Amino acid sequence: MEQRILGLDPGLAILGFGAILCQPSLGRDVAGNVGVMDFGIIQTSAGTAMGDRLCTIYDDLNSVLDAVKPDLVAIEKLFFYRMGNTIAVAQARGVVMLVLAQHQLPFVEFTPAQVKQALTGYGAADKHAVQEAVARELALATIPKPDDAADALALALAAWFQH
Amino acid sequence: MEQRILGLDPGLAILGFGAILCQPSLGRDVAGNVGVMDFGIIQTSAGTAMGDRLCTIYDDLNSVLDAVKPDLVAIEKLFFYRMGNTIAVAQARGVVMLVLAQHQLPFVEFTPAQVKQALTGYGAADKHAVQEAVARELALATIPKPDDAADALALALAAWFQH
Numbered sequence: 001m002e003q004r005i006l007g008l009d010p011g012l013a014i015l016g017f018g019a020i021l022c023q024p025s026l027g028r029d030v031a032g033n034v035g036v037m038d039f040g041i042i043q044t045s046a047g048t049a050m051g052d053r054l055c056t057i058y059d060d061l062n063s064v065l066d067a068v069k070p071d072l073v074a075i076e077k078l079f080f081y082r083m084g085n086t087i088a089v090a091q092a093r094g095v096v097m098l099v100l101a102q103h104q105l106p107f108v109e110f111t112p113a114q115v116k117q118a119l120t121g122y123g124a125a126d127k128h129a130v131q132e133a134v135a136r137e138l139a140l141a142t143i144p145k146p147d148d149a150a151d152a153l154a155l156a157l158a159a160w161f162q163h
Numbered sequence: 164m165e166q167r168i169l170g171l172d173p174g175l176a177i178l179g180f181g182a183i184l185c186q187p188s189l190g191r192d193v194a195g196n197v198g199v200m201d202f203g204i205i206q207t208s209a210g211t212a213m214g215d216r217l218c219t220i221y222d223d224l225n226s227v228l229d230a231v232k233p234d235l236v237a238i239e240k241l242f243f244y245r246m247g248n249t250i251a252v253a254q255a256r257g258v259v260m261l262v263l264a265q266h267q268l269p270f271v272e273f274t275p276a277q278v279k280q281a282l283t284g285y286g287a288a289d290k291h292a293v294q295e296a297v298a299r300e301l302a303l304a305t306i307p308k309p310d311d312a313a314d315a316l317a318l319a320l321a322a323w324f325q326h
């Protein structure tokens with residue numbers, strides 16, 4: 001039975017999403033056992049009031065969930081590594097976690113290092129190496145753009161490899 | 164024309180709310196120009212998953228807004244002064260700001276020092292002095308309990324005084 005995994009890289013200005021379709025019955029190493037469904041970003045403008053930006057995230061993420069109908073969500077763990085906008089990111093992430101709970105969706109969390117480890121075998125890999133691994137695993141001719149969408153696909157793949 | 168102001172003291176475990184009914188036409192110093200409508204707390208359990216706690220806040224805050232029908236909301240500004248749970252509080256606050264925006268409610272923000280200043284004339288007043296001012300202004304025989312509800316009423320009064 002196929003499984004849909006949605007990766008989410010939450011942010012206030014840009015929230016990356018990337019959905020993959022997996023065939024667990026084929027096993028990890030069989031070509032074609034995983035493919036891309038959809039990817040992209042939800043954007044909100046810095047000139048807009050915080051509440052309205054959170055409304056956009058709420059509405060657009062609901063649309064993504066309605067379209068993808070994921071079985072599992074993979075989301076980036078939030079740390080204090082970006083002090084300046086941690087509150088803004090956490091507020092956006094609160095809305096994301098609300099929406100996932102309203103849809104009763106199970107989710108797994110990964111740190112950036114865990115994603116790098118899962119995709120390249122090296123927890124301190126650079127961004128480009130991770131993006132190349134995403135393209136290779138999903139048999140894409142080019143690296144998915146923008147970066148936030150590629151990061152979201154990497155999260156989804158990390159969940160798939162763990163599964 | 165009377166005005167309903169809802170104070171909100173956002174937190175993940177306890178969210179205090181306090182609603183007051185004001186008669187702007189009577190002026191600031193006329194007895195009976197402001198009274199309490201409702202106050203209380205929204206509670207979520209530490210043993211519950213984050214997403215489910217945020218769902219409870221979303222649903223219960225919607226119920227409070229439906230009951231109070233505020234014209235204005237006063238909310239505490241979030242700082243990094245409680246490092247340990249700033250992310251958790253910010254996630255809860257994101258849900259609060261989402262709900263306010265979904266209801267298209269205007270809001271004003273106050274720091275704790277601004278609330279103290281507004282209620283007692285002294286920005287470093289202690290908690291008890293603020294709570295006594297809340298009871299006095301609202302002609303309550305006793306200090307409202309719990310503290311988070313009293314804090315929320317203080318926020319609503321600060322907005323009323325500023326108005």
